[in-house]
Amino acid sequence: MKKRRIQCLSVCLLLSLGLLWAPAWAADKPKDYPNKPITIQIGFGAGGSSDVGVRLLADSLKKVIGQPVLAENKPGAGSQVMLTDFKNNAKPDGYTMALINIPQLQTIVFDPTRKALFSMKDFQPVANHVQDPGAVLVRKESPYKTLEDLLNDAKARPGQVKASTTGIGSDDHLAVLDVERRAKVKFNTIHLKDTPTALTRVLGGHTDVDFDNIGGFLPTVDSGLARILAVMMDQRYPDLPNVPTFKERGFDLVSSSTRGYIFPAGTPMEIVRYMEQSIKKAMADPEHMERMKKAGLTLKFMGVEEFDKFLESQNDRAKQLIAEYRK
Amino acid sequence: MEAFQHLMTGFAAALSPMNLMFATIGCVLGTLIGVLPGLGPAAGTALLIPITFKLEPTSAIIMLAAIYYGAMYGGTITSVLINVPGEAASVVTCLDGYEMAKQGRAGAALGIAAIGSFFGGTVATFGLVLVALPLTRFALKFGPTEYFSLLLVGLTLVMGLAGKSLAKALVMGILGLIFSFVGVDPVEGAPRFTFGVAPLMDGIRFVPVVMGFFGIGEILINAERSLTGVMAGEGKVSSFFPRRDEWRISITSILRGTGLGFFLGLIPGTNSAVASFMSYSIERKVSSHPDKFGTGVIEGVAAPETANNAYANAALIPLFTLGIPGSPTIAILMGALIMNGLTPGPLLFSQHAAFVWAVIASLYIGNIILLILNLPLVGWWAKLLKIPYNILMVFILVFCIIGAYSLNNSLFDVGMMIFCGLLGYLFKKLDFPLAPAILTLILGPLMEQSLRESLSVSQGDFTIFFTRPISLFFLILAGVIMVTSAWQAWPAAIREESKGAEV
Incomplete structure (x- = not known):
């Protein structure tokens, strides 16, 4: 555990030293990964805002990792079809990622009516990308x-x-x-x-x-x-300075559609780390930032730990509210 | 007149060599996408969005729009030639188009489709220029209630698709509805009729069913007959111009198809398949020889093909005037607009006038390009039928399998298509018409959603359908269609008898 933390720390350090120092960066790259295209599965239709976000990231991510990144749509049942398939068929080898939407993931997993064939344990959080x-x-x-x-x-x-x-x-x-x-x-x-x-x-x-x-x-x-x-934000939305937040009006309500990426559980940690950092790097690409802004998508990076914690923090809220609407 | 001036400036922009090139590229790509089953216009457009970043916004949108309506043209080709609809809107074209091809008249079918599409598309674009704003206001009045009643009219038209037996058509209609129930409940989110099979959670998809029923079913029928010779009229492919007597009929059909397609295009949430099915059924209803439908009558091709292109162009109106995408493909187009820094909606006309009018002008030009591309090619396409059927059959099979797989990268869809092919074969042997099942499979989910939404709005009160005028109008229309169709379908002897009884 400690070793991993040090490793992580050194990665962060190297990153903060500047992304230009490529040789040192390359040293942290897992051996022989990636050596073929990576697929991101999307449980929503082509052209929707989830899909657009993934395609824009894929475009920048491919420049970072030097391999094509393919976006594959398997729409249906609010991503339940794709997640079922992902749990059953995706290999934990770092070549198949999936987009998740929070809290939609929780309301599928924790709602008995949805009869989900997977649980939160089946997924390894990698990084968050968008918070709308x-x-x-x-x-x-x-x-x-x-x-x-x-x-x-x-x-x-x-x-x-x-x-x-x-x-x-x-x-x-x-x-x-x-x-x-x-x-x-x-x-x-x-x-x-x-x-x-x-x-x-x-x-x-x-x-x-x-x-x-x-x-x-x-x-x-x-x-x-x-x-x-x-x-429903902590602060006012930058492009809408005249629109109040619920908080200002006395309601403690912060809510969003948050979208990030997962690997299948059991994917080697060095690959997870590498992808986490690659996504971070891709998100810092000015071209990516510009396009996301135009598409109306707000970037919000979260690394493995933070994303994991965020996922967990949404579980209780989802469970409570599910109990309310299924009663 | 201001609009006219704007339009002229638009033409000047759209006719620049660059934009003309992108419109042509779009038309060619669109036609190809339409030809390939499975790969629909929505997926095709989505795939190309990243390319548009590198282009100037006007050129990018001109190209994407061309792909969109080009696909409507392309979808017809395979429907007519090999009974495999390239996309949903062309399903109904199979009914008479393929029959025409079998009689060696594939050229006439494709020709009238191209001409009708051109007419429908051009008139709808005129509508976009002249009456866009007031019409969209009207379209917004269409809530779930009005929409449900409109779809009910569509459903009663099922009877128009009946072959010899109304009972058989109704059985098939119900089969389609049952298929449409499979999947996740659209409101409650609970899986139903999925038997624990994950891919079924997304419902029984339309494309594999259609390719199975029509494409595979046809192959099986022909294999059984062990037809080894040339199928389409001994390879004789007549000219792509319809016979003189067919023109007269076609012209009124094209006019009706244009009107219907334009109207449906304005209403967000419909789709082009609804437009083509309804226009086919209406043609049959008003025809003087309804019993000939399905044997290769030209209006069975002209009307739906016109309607789907009028629909495609009219569907751009809500996008431009309100920023609301009426169909999945339009939604992707909207995404491309936004990402290119153009906000769809009423301000688009004032803030980006040059862009909007260039795109509108390009719609005219695109329709002309498609006509030029398609008419001469009709002969070439039709020559495909000179390939002996036992060889062509293999290609069709491969083509269908790739199409079904590419839909969602899933082998399940391929299996589903083959299963439906067997079903289609059986139904054909038993003389059950396939089209009613397809129509209800399209309408089922739309109707369920609008019914439940209406009842959710009214909190369970069914009178909502009768108290809203537009809805009431459609309900009455549906009633009239139902009664007259039932009357027509009644065996003549019984009709006479009951007449006697009345007197």
């Missing part, structure tokens, strides 16, 4: 000007205000439950298929408020068709 904060959106014509307007109306008409999510067990759904619990209100929660559907409904006035993530909202907000009432 949750937010609440209403259309331009909506009478709700502030978060308080919305919550007051929801209190006055319990179960009448129509709030949409992008699916049961999604981060948006958990956020709705969280708001309901903390503000002591009740929405008429409507689970929709995806972000475009949710936007269509809220713009058409078929739903009153849409719970989703900032990344998918920005185009609609920029074009003036809708506005964001509040974001």
